[in-house]
Amino acid sequence: MSDETGSLxxxxxxxxxxRPVVFTGRRFYLAVALLGLIVLWGLAAWGYQVRTGMGxxxxxxxxxxxxxxxxxxxxxxxxxxxxxxxxxxxxxHAGWRHPVTRCAEAITVFALMVGGMxxxxxxxxxxxxxxxxxxxxxxxxxxxxHSPLVWDFMAINTYLLGxxxxxxxxxLPDLALIRDRVNGWRRRFYGLLALGWSGTPVEWHRLEKAxxxxxxxxxxxxxxxxxxxxxxxxxxxxxxxxxxxxxPYFVVGALFSGIAIxxxxxxxxxxxxHLEAYLEPIHFNNxxxxxxxxxxxxxxxxxxxxxxxxxxxxxxxxxxFRFRVEGSLAPFFWGMVxxxxxxxxxxxxxxKTRTVTGxxxxxxxxxxxxxxxxxxxxxGTLSRPRLEFAWGHYAPTWxxxxxxxxxxxxxILLYVLFSKLFPIISIWEFKQGRRLRERxxxxxxxxxxxxxxxxxxxxx
Amino acid sequence: MPRWGMVIDLKRCVGxxxxxxxxxxxHGTPPDIHFARVVTREVGxxxxxxxxxxxLLCNHCEDAPCERVCPTGATxxxxxxxxxxxxxxxIGCRACAVACPYLNRHFIEPGxxxxxxxxxxxxxPFERLKFAAFQEGTMxxxxxxxxxxDQGLEPAxxxxxxxxxxxxxxxxxxxxxxxxxxxxxxxWTLLPECGTKPCVYYLDEEERRPSDQ
Numbered sequence: 001m002s003d004e005t006g007s008l009x010x011x012x013x014x015x016x017x018x019r020p021v022v023f024t025g026r027r028f029y030l031a032v033a034l035l036g037l038i039v040l041w042g043l044a045a046w047g048y049q050v051r052t053g054m055g056x057x058x059x060x061x062x063x064x065x066x067x068x069x070x071x072x073x074x075x076x077x078x079x080x081x082x083x084x085x086x087x088x089x090x091x092x093h094a095g096w097r098h099p100v101t102r103c104a105e106a107i108t109v110f111a112l113m114v115g116g117m118x119x120x121x122x123x124x125x126x127x128x129x130x131x132x133x134x135x136x137x138x139x140x141x142x143x144x145x146h147s148p149l150v151w152d153f154m155a156i157n158t159y160l161l162g163x164x165x166x167x168x169x170x171x172l173p174d175l176a177l178i179r180d181r182v183n184g185w186r187r188r189f190y191g192l193l194a195l196g197w198s199g200t201p202v203e204w205h206r207l208e209k210a211x212x213x214x215x216x217x218x219x220x221x222x223x224x225x226x227x228x229x230x231x232x233x234x235x236x237x238x239x240x241x242x243x244x245x246x247x248p249y250f251v252v253g254a255l256f257s258g259i260a261i262x263x264x265x266x267x268x269x270x271x272x273x274h275l276e277a278y279l280e281p282i283h284f285n286n287x288x289x290x291x292x293x294x295x296x297x298x299x300x301x302x303x304x305x306x307x308x309x310x311x312x313x314x315x316x317x318x319x320x321f322r323f324r325v326e327g328s329l330a331p332f333f334w335g336m337v338x339x340x341x342x343x344x345x346x347x348x349x350x351x352k353t354r355t356v357t358g359x360x361x362x363x364x365x366x367x368x369x370x371x372x373x374x375x376x377x378x379x380g381t382l383s384r385p386r387l388e389f390a391w392g393h394y395a396p397t398w399x400x401x402x403x404x405x406x407x408x409x410x411x412i413l414l415y416v417l418f419s420k421l422f423p424i425i426s427i428w429e430f431k432q433g434r435r436l437r438e439r440x441x442x443x444x445x446x447x448x449x450x451x452x453x454x455x456x457x458x459x460x
Numbered sequence: 461m462p463r464w465g466m467v468i469d470l471k472r473c474v475g476x477x478x479x480x481x482x483x484x485x486x487h488g489t490p491p492d493i494h495f496a497r498v499v500t501r502e503v504g505x506x507x508x509x510x511x512x513x514x515x516l517l518c519n520h521c522e523d524a525p526c527e528r529v530c531p532t533g534a535t536x537x538x539x540x541x542x543x544x545x546x547x548x549x550x551i552g553c554r555a556c557a558v559a560c561p562y563l564n565r566h567f568i569e570p571g572x573x574x575x576x577x578x579x580x581x582x583x584x585p586f587e588r589l590k591f592a593a594f595q596e597g598t599m600x601x602x603x604x605x606x607x608x609x610d611q612g613l614e615p616a617x618x619x620x621x622x623x624x625x626x627x628x629x630x631x632x633x634x635x636x637x638x639x640x641x642x643x644x645x646x647x648w649t650l651l652p653e654c655g656t657k658p659c660v661y662y663l664d665e666e667e668r669r670p671s672d673q
Contacts, residue, residue, distance in 0.1 A: 053570020053596060054552070064557040064567065124552015124567065124597030131532045131551055141532060141549060149531035149555050236559045237525055237654045382558065386651055389499045389514075390563040 010431065017423040017430075018178055020273055022186070027272070028420060035413040042406010045399045046121060054124055056399045063382040063394035068122040070375040071404055074257065075115025075411070076156075076229050077250070077370065081258015082108030083163045084222045085290075087215040096286055098433035099278045102426045103269060103419075104262050105167040110414040111261075112163060114407050116156045119149070121403060148232045155228040162221050166214050172197045172207065173428040226254045238381050239317045240309060249301045256294040256340075257370035260363035263287050265415065267360045269424055278425050281356060288359045291366070292348040299341050302373075319384040319391075328393070329380050332372050339369025463541040464604055465631035465659035466618070467641045468515050470667035472625035475500060475513035482620035483517075486605060488590020490572040491579070495564075495602035496617045512667060515625070517617065518543060518564040518602035519650065519658030526556035526565055526601075534599075541631075541659055542604045550598035557599065561654045570596040631659060 049056050059066045082104035089097035120129050132153045134143050143150045175194035179187055197203060230250035233241040243249075263284065270279045306325075309317045324333045344362035347353045379394050396404075418424070475498055483489075483496035496517045502509055520543050527535045527543060534549035535556055545556075557565040573591045576583045583591070594600055605615035613619075618626040629638040638661070641647060647661035648668050662668075 053572075054567070055569035055571050059554075059567075061557070061566070062563050064554040119553070122553070124554070124570070124599075125550070125595075128551045131549070139549075144528075144530055144533040147529045147531040147555065149529065149553055153531070232555075236529070237561050237656075238558070385563055386561050386654075387563065389501060 013427065013430065014177070014181070016273075016275065016278070017425055017427050018181060020420055021178055021423065022182060024420070028416070031416055032413065035409045035416065038409035039406050039413060042403050042409065045402035045406065049121075049399050049403070050126060054122075056397060057122075058395050058397045058400060060392060060394065062385050062390050062392045063379060065122070065378050065382060066394055067375070067396045067400040067404060068118045070371070070378045071407065072115055072118035072122075073229055073250070073374040073377070074371045075111050075118065075407075076226060077254035077257045077374070078261045078367075079108045079111035079115055079159075079163075079258070080222050080226045080251070080254035081262065082106070082111070083166055083218050084255060085259065085262065087166075087218050087222075090211070090215045091219075094286075095433065095436070096283055098429045099275075099425045100262070100266070100283060100287070101429065102167070102170070103265050103424050104258075105163065105170075106415060106418050106424070107258070107261060107265060108163045109160070109167050110411055110418070112156065112160050113414065114411045116160065117407065119152070148228065148235050151228045152232055155225045159221050159225040162214070162218050166211075166218050169207065169210055169214065170426055170429065171422060173199065173204075174423050174426060177427060178423070223251055226251045233377065233381075239314075239384065239386060240305075240320045240381050241377070243305060245301065245305060249305060252294065252297050252301050253370060253373060256291070256298050257367060259287060259291045259294060260366040260370070263291065263359050263363040264367065267356060267363075269419060270356070273419070273424070275425065278430065284356045284359045285354055288348050288354045288362070291359070291362065292345065295341055295345050295348065295366075302337075316386045319386075319388065320381045323384045324376055324380040329376060329383075332376050333380075336369050336372040336376060339365045339372065341369075461539050462630035463632045463659065464520070464609060465541070465629065465638055465661065466517075466604075466615075467627045467629075467638050467647060467661045467663060469625045469627075469641075469645075469663040470512065470514070471664060472623040473498070473513045473515055474623055476622060478620050478622055479515055479517075479617035479626070482616040483602075486608075486616035487603075488586060488593075489566075489600070490568055490591065490594060491575065491577055492572075493566045493568070493600065495566070514662075515617075516562070516564070517660065518604070519562055519656065519660045520602075520604055522657035522659065523655060525559040525561070525654075525656060529555040529559040531555065538606070540609075542606050542609070543601070544603060544606065545599050545601055547595040547598045547600065550595070552597040552599065554599065561651050561656070562658075564601060566600050568594055568596055568598055568600055572596065 057066060057068070086097070086101040086104045089101065120126050123129055131141055132143055132150060143153075145151075172194055175190050176197035176199065179190040179194050182190065227247035227250065230247040234243055234246035236242065266279050266283070266287075269275060306321070309321050323329055343365045347358045347362045383392055383394060385391065477498050479496045480494055480498060484494065487495060489495060496515065499514045499516060501512050501514060503512055504510060520541055522541065524535070524537060524543050527537055531553060532549045532551055534546045534551075535543065536546065537543050552567070554565075554567055557563075557567060573594060573596050574581055576587050576591075605613070605617075608615060614628045618628045627637055627641060629636050631638050633639060641663060642661050645664040647663055648665070649658040649661055
């Protein structure tokens with residue numbers, strides 16, 4: 001891969017990566033219009049639900065949580081991955097990370113923004129959601145910190161703040177780079193966002209320091225975030241929820257679906273922005289291998305979870321087990337196994353099929369499979385409570401499906417706008433990676449010392 | 461301070477649903493919401509089968525999972541053990557409904573109060589009076605008729621039961637009727653494995669289903 005990147009001049013790189021910022025194609029407007037329409041449809045459905053009430057959703061007794069909460073876990077899952085992958089790659093000094101980090105971090109922020117909306121969408125009185133915020137008030141309200149929902153609220157906001165900073169900080173040098181190369185309102189816009197970055201050695205040093213501290217801190221935050229989501233379920237006394245492995249199971253599933261969505265995003269970016277020289281087959285190969293590992297980990301956790309339930313054969317636990325494996329949710333269950341393991345593993349395991357297209361197919365399959373898993377967890381257990389006379393059924397309504405479509409479109413729209421406004425590949429990190437590779441350092445290089453100031457780079 | 465509890469004698473219960481009706485009258489709950497209800501079950505395998513009735517209401521657990529998970533503190537336990545919902549504080553997240561293993565939490569779907577029992581929005585004076593106590597989009601539940609208990613009366617389901625299958629009283633009173641009944645006739649609770657310590661006991665041993673052991 002070094003051959004190809006090695007042949008990229010800095011000028012070509014700037015052109016390739018900054019072009020989308022100044023040049024707007026027809027396809028961009030088309031995509032925004034289409035996604036915007038779907039978002040509006042979802043908003044209309046949500047407005048209808050707020051006006052008419054939760055009754056228009058399919059939830060009922062005993063299935064009090066439905067598609068909204070399943071999609072919530074799904075989005076929180078994919079949000080978990082971006083920052084975590086980027087932080088792990090940074091900390092392990094993975095040589096191939098440079099073009100991947102920013103697309104991953106952006107996924108985190110937007111997936112979290114969209115995922116965080118679902119608990120609110122699902123509230124009976126959404127306009128009172130701020131009662132979860134602990135602040136002194138005349139109503140004498142104070143959240144109950146024993147409630148996992150309050151942990152959830154705290155965890156989402158902490159992670160959102162953390163991952164936003166983690167996305168924004170490494171963007172500063174690139175924002176300054178764009179600022180120095182554009183005119184008019186764009187110059188003011190990027191100048192404002194660049195926070196006066198001038199590229200002095202002190203600034204580079206501080207940036208590097210801040211990024212490495214953040215990369216360490218964000219990992220426990222990300223893991224605790226999804227663990228808290230798992231505890232929303234496992235602290236309840238429900239069969240097949242009340243399980244000690246739920247938190248790690250959720251985290252593995254989160255990383256699994258997160259890598260998948262990262263690959264999908266990278267394939268699309270590569271096609272749309274012609275980034276073939278930056279996102280090379282080696283990146284897809286490496287991410288594909290990571291995905292393969294998570295396929296196996298996911299199967300291991302799922303197997304452990306279901307084997308113990310089946311072998312123990314407790315009547316209460318067997319009801320949701322049967323409902324999932326051979327009952328009316330069986331198509332979902334076997335579909336999940338097919339999508340999460342049977343389809344992707346052969347594609348990813350064979351070097352010949354571990355291509356860009358192969359990785360895309362496997363990733364799309366996994367994304368569907370992981371959504372099915374989240375749906376199974378929520379509906380599969382709630383339909384089969386311990387008291388058999390309370391068993392029930394659930395089917396999503398058009399309102400729920402419209403809101404689901406709207407939020408997915410919203411997520412894609414946010415990502416499209418972001419990749420339009422900002423270079424989706426970190427320019428300075430990419431340069432840094434190239435320099436490091438050219439010099440083939442054997443010692444652990446204090447990387448920033450190698451990096452000249454952006455002003456100098458513009459001229460070479 | 462008493463600790464209110466109830467004993468339901470399944471040998472006496474004839475499944476007449478008088479409790480369901482009395483509860484509905486007392487609370488005027490929105491359509492389809494029944495704090496007290498009676499489940500009919502068939503137990504055993506042919507030819508050794510029988511139908512049994514299981515009256516249900518909130519168990520007013522000492523260690524109530526619904527209270528623990530409520531994010532805003534809308535669900536609370538009174539000093540006398542009655543588990544209550546303060547609808548003013550409820551945001552409708554339904555975490556309590558998911559946490560309660562007995563499915564005794566009810567969600568007032570918005571629209572229920574406007575439609576009324578007839579469904580056409582023509583509210584009777586009774587509905588107008590009773591529905592004022594409920595808020596759409598919030599959770600509601602059996603209160604053990606706290607408003608009656610506070611006046612020294614028994615819950616509506618207890619006074620109405622024609623076979624006197626229900627006994628209400630203080631669980632902490634060692635010589636009280638409840639303690640005696642539970643001890644003599646081996647009272648049991650629903651889903652003891654959940655560790656919720658219900659305050660509603662059932663009699664007697666023979667009526668217990670296998671998984672209630």
